[in-house]
Amino acid sequence: MEENKQxxxxxxxxxxxxGEARLTVGVFGTAPLYLxxxxxxxHVSWDLATxxxxxxxxxxxxxxxxRTLTRQHRYTSDTVFDGVYRLTERASAVFTASGLTVLxxxxxxxxxxxxxxxxxxxxxxxxxxxxxxxxxxxxxxxGCMGVELSGGAxxxxxxxxxxxxxxxxxxxxxxxxxxxxxxxxxxxxRAYADHCGFQDTTVPAMRYPPFCPxxxxxxxxxxxxxxxxxxxxxxxxxxxxxxxxxxxxxxxSGGDEVNAHHSRTSAELPSPExxxxxxxxxxxxxxxxxxxxxxxxxxxxxxxxxxGMHNPGHLRAGVWPMSPLAHPRIIRFMEQLPxxxxxxxxxxxxxxxxxxxxxxxxxPAEPENFLTVLETGLRRYGLxxxxxxxxxxxxxxxxxxxxxxxxxxxxxxxxxxxxPDLLCDVLALxxxxxxxx
Numbered sequence: 001m002e003e004n005k006q007x008x009x010x011x012x013x014x015x016x017x018x019g020e021a022r023l024t025v026g027v028f029g030t031a032p033l034y035l036x037x038x039x040x041x042x043h044v045s046w047d048l049a050t051x052x053x054x055x056x057x058x059x060x061x062x063x064x065x066x067r068t069l070t071r072q073h074r075y076t077s078d079t080v081f082d083g084v085y086r087l088t089e090r091a092s093a094v095f096t097a098s099g100l101t102v103l104x105x106x107x108x109x110x111x112x113x114x115x116x117x118x119x120x121x122x123x124x125x126x127x128x129x130x131x132x133x134x135x136x137x138x139x140x141x142x143g144c145m146g147v148e149l150s151g152g153a154x155x156x157x158x159x160x161x162x163x164x165x166x167x168x169x170x171x172x173x174x175x176x177x178x179x180x181x182x183x184x185x186x187x188x189x190r191a192y193a194d195h196c197g198f199q200d201t202t203v204p205a206m207r208y209p210p211f212c213p214x215x216x217x218x219x220x221x222x223x224x225x226x227x228x229x230x231x232x233x234x235x236x237x238x239x240x241x242x243x244x245x246x247x248x249x250x251x252x253s254g255g256d257e258v259n260a261h262h263s264r265t266s267a268e269l270p271s272p273e274x275x276x277x278x279x280x281x282x283x284x285x286x287x288x289x290x291x292x293x294x295x296x297x298x299x300x301x302x303x304x305x306x307x308g309m310h311n312p313g314h315l316r317a318g319v320w321p322m323s324p325l326a327h328p329r330i331i332r333f334m335e336q337l338p339x340x341x342x343x344x345x346x347x348x349x350x351x352x353x354x355x356x357x358x359x360x361x362x363x364p365a366e367p368e369n370f371l372t373v374l375e376t377g378l379r380r381y382g383l384x385x386x387x388x389x390x391x392x393x394x395x396x397x398x399x400x401x402x403x404x405x406x407x408x409x410x411x412x413x414x415x416x417x418x419x420p421d422l423l424c425d426v427l428a429l430x431x432x433x434x435x436x437x
Contacts, residue, residue, distance in 0.1 A: 010027075021042060023035070025090065030321060030322075030323075032312065058398075061082050062282070062400075065285065089298065106295065124350055136165050138322055143244075145247075147159050153348040154325060156252075156361070157351055162250055163195075171246055174201075176205060177372065178204065178206040178373065191361045203237045210229055210230065210378065211232075212381055213381070223436075225436070230373065235313060247318065257302055261339055279396070307321075386427060390410060
C-alpha cells in the first residue's frame with residue numbers, strides 16, 4: 001500500500017544488499033510479522049503456524065509464558081518461542097551471516113495533555129470529516145467492502161463513515177453474543193444496518209464458544225498459542241466474509257483506547273489477578289515480564305496487540321482488515337480533545353444521535369459482552385479439555401504450571417456457579433502449543 005501522508009503508511013519494506021537483508025515495517029502493524037533464522041536462512045511469515053517445522057515447545061521464552069498465564073501481556077519482539085521474533089511497529093530486522101538482529105525505533109511522540117478548543121471549533125463536525133476521510137482511503141476492491149458491526153459505539157461510528165463514502169457494495173458482519181445483552185445488541189445492529197443500507201450477516205457466537213467441537217483448538221489445527229479467546233466464533237464469521245467475497249473489512253478496533261483517560265507520563269498498569277496454578281518456572285519468570293519491551297508506539301499498545309491476535313485470521317480468509325479509529329490522525333485528534341468529549345465516549349455517542357439513531361442505540365443501558373459465550377465454552381468443553389491436560393501437559397512438564405494446583409482448580413470449577421475465566425488462558429496456551437508439536 002502506498003503512503004498517503006508521511007508516517008501513515010502500512011507497509012513492509014525489504015532491502016536486499018550484498019550480505020544483508022533488512023526488513024522494516026510501518027506504524028500500523030495490521031498484520032504481525034514473525035521472523036526466525038535457521039541454518040543460515042531467514043524465514044518470515046505473518047502466520048506463526050507456517051513456521052511450525054522450525055518451532056520447538058521445548059524451547060519457550062519463560063517471560064512470555066509468564067505474561068500469558070498471568071495476563072500481563074506486553075508489546076515486544078518476544079514471542080513464546082525462543083529464536084522467533086515479532087517485528088514491532090517501525091522496527092527493522094537485519095539478517096546477515098552473523099545472524100538476525102531486531103532494531104527498535106525511537107519512542108513515538110504523543111500529545112501528553114488535552115488542549116483547549118479554539119472558539120468556534122465544532123469537534124463533532126471535525127471528527128466526522130476526519131473519520132470519513134480516513135475510511136475513504138481504503139484500497140479499491142473487486143469484491144465487497146465489509147464492516148464488523150458489533151452494535152457498539154466504536155463500530156457504529158465506523159459504519160456511519162462507511163455509509164458516508166458511498167461505497168457501492170457493503171456488507172455488515174457481526175457475532176450475536178446471546179445472554180441478557182443479546183436481544184438489545186440484535187436490535188442495535190439492526191438499527192445500524194437499516195440506517196446505513198448494509199446487507200447484514202450474523203453468526204450466533206454461542207454456537208462457536210471457546211474449545212467447541214470442530215473449532216481450531218478442538219481439532220488441534222496448527223495455530224498461534226497467543227490467539228484470541230473467541231477465535232472459533234470469529235473464524236465462523238470470517239467464513240461468511242469469504243463466502244460473500246469480502247476483500248476489505250472495517251473494524252471498530254481502537255475505539256476504547258482513543259477514548260481512554262490516562263496520563264502518558266504517570267500511567268500505572270493494574271495489578272494482575274493471582275493465578276494459583278503457576279509452576280516454579282513461571283513464578284521465576286514473573287520478575288522478567290517488563291524486560292525487552294518495545295518503545296512507545298504510534299498506535300495504542302492494546303490495539304497493536306489485538307491486531308496480532310485477530311488479524312491473521314482475516315488474512316487467512318482473504319480479507320484485509322482496516323481499523324480507522326486506530327489511524328494516526330484519529331489518535332492525534334483524540335489525544336488533543338478535552339476529556340469531557342471522551343468520557344463515556346461522549347463524542348462518539350453524540351455523533352450517533354446526530355445521525356438520527358435513537359438514544360438506546362447511541363447509549364445502551366447494557367453494552368454487549370462475551371462473558372456468557374466464554375462461560376459456556378469453559379463449562380461445556382473447557383473442563384473436559386482440562387481433564388485431558390491433567391493427564392498429559394506440555395506446560396506442566398516444563399514447570400510452568402503446577403499440576404496439583406491445577407487439579408484442585410478443576411475440582412473447584414466443577415462445583416462453582418461460574419468457571420474462573422483465568423482457566424481460559426492456560427487452556428488456550430496449552431492447546432496452541434500442542435497444535436504446533
